C-alpha cells in the first residue's frame with residue numbers, strides 16, 4: 001500500500017538519529033557554522049548542512065537580517081549554494097541537516113529540490129517560544145498533506161541544537177522576526 005508507510009524511515013536510517021553516529025559530524029558542521037556567526041547577528045540562530053554521500057556540498061546559516069531578505073533561511077541559502085556548486089537544480093540523493101525543523105517555505109524548497117531526507121534537531125515550537133513568527137505547520141504535516149516523498153529524521157542531536165538556541169539568547173540581542 002502506498003501512503004504513510006512508504007515514507008517512514010527504515011531502521012538503518014533511524015540509527016542515524018544518534019549523536020554517536022558518524023553522520024553526526026554533518027549536524028555538528030551546521031551547528032559550528034551558525035555558532036561562529038552568532039555574534040554578527042546576521043539572522044536567526046539556524047544552520048544547515050547539505051550533504052551528498054560523505055561530502056558536504058554546502059554549509060549555510062540564516063542571513064535574513066544581513067541580507068534584508070526574509071527568504072534567506074539557512075536551508076534556502078544551502079540549497080542555492082549546493083545547486084550552484086553542482087550546476088543543477090535537482091538535488092536528488094542529498095540529505096539536509098537543519099539545526100531546527102525547516103519552516104514550510106524551506107520544506108517546500110527541499111521538496112522542489114528533490115532532497116531525499118531532512119534531519120533536524122529542535123522543533124518549530126522551540127523557536128516559536130523564542131519569539132519567531134512561525135507558521136504552525138510541522139514537517140510531518142507538510143509531508144503528509146503534500147504527499148511528499150521527503151523522509152524525516154527528527155530530534156537528531158536535539159540537546160546540542162537546544163544549546164545553540166540558549167547560546168543565541170545569552171550572547172545576542174535576540175532579534176526575532
Ligand SMILES: [Zn+2]
Nearest residue numbers: 073102103106
Ligand atoms: Zn525556513
